Amino acid sequence: MPTSRVAERVSRFGTSIFAEISALALQCGAVNLGQGFPDFAGPAWVKAAATAAIAADMNQYAPYQGLPRLREAVAATWHAHGWREVDAAREVTITSGATEALFGAVQALLDPGDEAIIFEPFYDAYVPDVTLAGGVPRLVRLYPPTAASPEGTPPTDGVQRTAWWFDPAELAAAFTPRTRLLLLNTPHNPTGKVFTRAELDQIAALCHAHNVTVVADEVYDQLVFGAATHVPIATLPGMWERTLTLNSIGKTFSVTGWKIGYAVGPAHLNDALRAAHQWITFATATPLQGAAAAALEGALTNAYYPLLRAEYAERYALLCQILANAGLPTLPTEGSYFVMADLAGTGFTNDAAFCRWLTSEVGVAAIPPSAFYADPATAPLLARFCFAKQLATLHAAGERLGTLRTLSKR
Numbered sequence: 178m179p180t181s182r183v184a185e186r187v188s189r190f191g192t193s194i195f196a197e198i199s200a201l202a203l204q205c206g207a208v209n210l211g212q213g214f215p216d217f218a219g220p221a222w223v224k225a226a227a228t229a230a231i232a233a234d235m236n237q238y239a240p241y242q243g244l245p246r247l248r249e250a251v252a253a254t255w256h257a258h259g260w261r262e263v264d265a266a267r268e269v270t271i272t273s274g275a276t277e278a279l280f281g282a283v284q285a286l287l288d289p290g291d292e293a294i295i296f297e298p299f300y301d302a303y304v305p306d307v308t309l310a311g312g313v314p315r316l317v318r319l320y321p322p323t324a325a326s327p328e329g330t331p332p333t334d335g336v337q338r339t340a341w342w343f344d345p346a347e348l349a350a351a352f353t354p355r356t357r358l359l360l361l362n363t364p365h366n367p368t369g370k371v372f373t374r375a376e377l378d379q380i381a382a383l384c385h386a387h388n389v390t391v392v393a394d395e396v397y398d399q400l401v402f403g404a405a406t407h408v409p410i411a412t413l414p415g416m417w418e419r420t421l422t423l424n425s426i427g428k429t430f431s432v433t434g435w436k437i438g439y440a441v442g443p444a445h446l447n448d449a450l451r452a453a454h455q456w457i458t459f460a461t462a463t464p465l466q467g468a469a470a471a472a473l474e475g476a477l478t479n480a481y482y483p484l485l486r487a488e489y490a491e492r493y494a495l496l497c498q499i500l501a502n503a504g505l506p507t508l509p510t511e512g513s514y515f516v517m518a519d520l521a522g523t524g525f526t527n528d529a530a531f532c533r534w535l536t537s538e539v540g541v542a543a544i545p546p547s548a549f550y551a552d553p554a555t556a557p558l559l560a561r562f563c564f565a566k567q568l569a570t571l572h573a574a575g576e577r578l579g580t581l582r583t584l585s586k587r
């Protein structure tokens with residue numbers, strides 16, 4: 178049988194390390210701290226809103242911009258956080274997860290040959306999103322607070338850093354006459370970095386100077402810990418007009434399978450996104466949009482966000498303790514539900530080999546962050562663990578990791 182020709186644009190996309198580690202975790206019965214989704218249920222009142230929406234026959238296509246009630250709830254959320262008065266009719270678009278919003282935004286804002294600046298390590302969809310639009314990724318390195326490998330060693334300027342950081346000169350040098358977009362993710366997956374106001378000011382100044390649009394992926398905006406504060410870059414002076422901010426109901430309400438995302442920004446950027454969205458998915462699951470509206474509305478009056486943060490802070494502290502006990506010191510997480518552990522003391526020199534070994538021999542799955550670098554060989558020697566897990570799951574991982582010190586000395 179002749180084999181069908183596969184388009185060049187997808188032929189490079191092999192099976193990801195995420196799929197490989199997940200399959201291995203299943204096969205070995207490992208506790209899976211690799212994949213980035215909660216293993217606990219979303220709030221009962223949010224789930225009840227979804228079943229009620231289906232029972233009420235909200236089961237036909239939604240308007241392509243999204244249900245008016247959900248767009249109003251997004252606008253009310255921005256108002257309640259003190260970020261901006263948003264016009265729900267023209268400045269909010271509902272998408273099938275932040276994933277679709279990212280894909281649609283890049284399709285809508287990048288012409289072939291245009292360049293998009295991406296901080297590295299990056300959420301894995303960013304580079305394919307840019308290349309599928311015919312764009313060229315320009316990577317700017319985020320450096321760990323402590324150098325974890327020779328390749329990860331930052332330029333030496335003598336400054337001690339307690340958080341992941343970038344070199345402003347390297348960022349400035351990444352801007353060229355072809356730069357159209359900057360993809361910003363804060364709080365950041367996989368590092369857990371929350372970009373500071375000063376860093377956002379630097380990014381904003383460069384975007385102004387080079388007339389660059391920002392796609393701000395802020396899906397972990399409610400998961401910020403300690404002294405860190407999440408500042409949407411769209412709220413900086415002059416940035417509203419050039420920023421499309423993306424978010425995900427799945428992350429904030431622990432229902433990642435619903436795939437409800439949204440974009441907030443000026444009408445001209447929403448018009449562009451909507452033009453792409455109408456030919457990508459056209460409309461997003463109607464009853465789940467109804468439930469998402471109930472979720473956002475409810476969260477504004479029932480103290481959901483502080484509770485969510487407190488629960489995540491407990492999970493984060495527990496996982497750090499467990500990893501430290503196992504000889505895997507962690508780098509500080511300021512936001513998101515991921516923590517990076519330093520593998521320097523394990524005897525391994527390759528993060529993927531360590532994660533495969535940890536999954537099959539110890540029974541705990543983690544993700545090698547080299548998957549988030551264009552050239553995996555230049556990644557610092559770390560492993561990413563997800564703490565969007567029940568305390569019981571984390572304790573189960575802790576019991577298995579207890580054997581790590583002896584095993585890794587073999």
Ligand SMILES: Cc1ncc(COP(=O)(O)O)c(C=O)c1O
Nearest residue numbers: 213274275276300366425427438
């Ligand atoms: C940084 C980041 N952006 C976007 C997404 C995708 O969000 P959604 O599930 O709403 O498509 C994820 C999911 O892991 C993520 O970590």
